[in-house]
Amino acid sequence: MKTMSKLGLACLLAAFLSLGALGRSAAPDLLKAHADILGAPGSGISGTAVFLQIGTGILPTVQVIVTVDGLAPGTKHGFHIHENGDCGNAFAAAGGHFDPGPFGNSTPPDTNHPFHMGDLPNLKADSHGRATFITTTSRITLSDGPLTILDGNGSAVIVHALEDLGTTGLPPGAGGARIACGIVVAD
C-alpha cells in the first residue's frame, strides 16, 4: 500500500519532469521545491510535501503534493505553509501562517484565516494513518516575487493536531497545536 502510493507519486513527478523536458524550448521552466516533514521524536509522523510551479506568467500556479504517514487513523489535520523556514522550539519557530504583503496578517494564525496565502486543504488520514492530497494554489510562487515561499527567511509546512475548520479569528479553528514540521527547500 505504502509502496504503491509512493510509486504513484513518483509516476506523477516523472510525468511533470518529462513534460518540462519535452517542451523545454516552448514550455516555461519547471520550478521545484520540497519539504521533508517530521513529527516530534517518538510520534512516528513523517512525510513529504512537493511543490511544482510551471512557468512564471501573470498568474503562476503551484501544484502541492503532500503525503504524511503516522497519523491517527480517520483523523483530519490542518496543514499550512508557515512564514519561517525553522522547525525549532517545538515547531513554534515556524511562526504564523505565510501571509506576506501590505494586508498580510500571519500572527496569531487564526487571524485572517483561511485567507492566508499559505492556507491549504486538510490532511485526512485513512485507516492506515496515511493522508495524501494534491492541490493547486495561486496564492504562492516558487519564482521570485512578493508571494514566493523561498523568501529570505524561508518557509515551513506544519501539520496541526486538529482539523482546520476554516474559521476566522476563532482559535483553534486553524488546527491548534503543531505536531509535525518540514522546512521548504528549493530543488
Ligand SMILES: [Cu+2]
Ligand atoms: Cu498552520
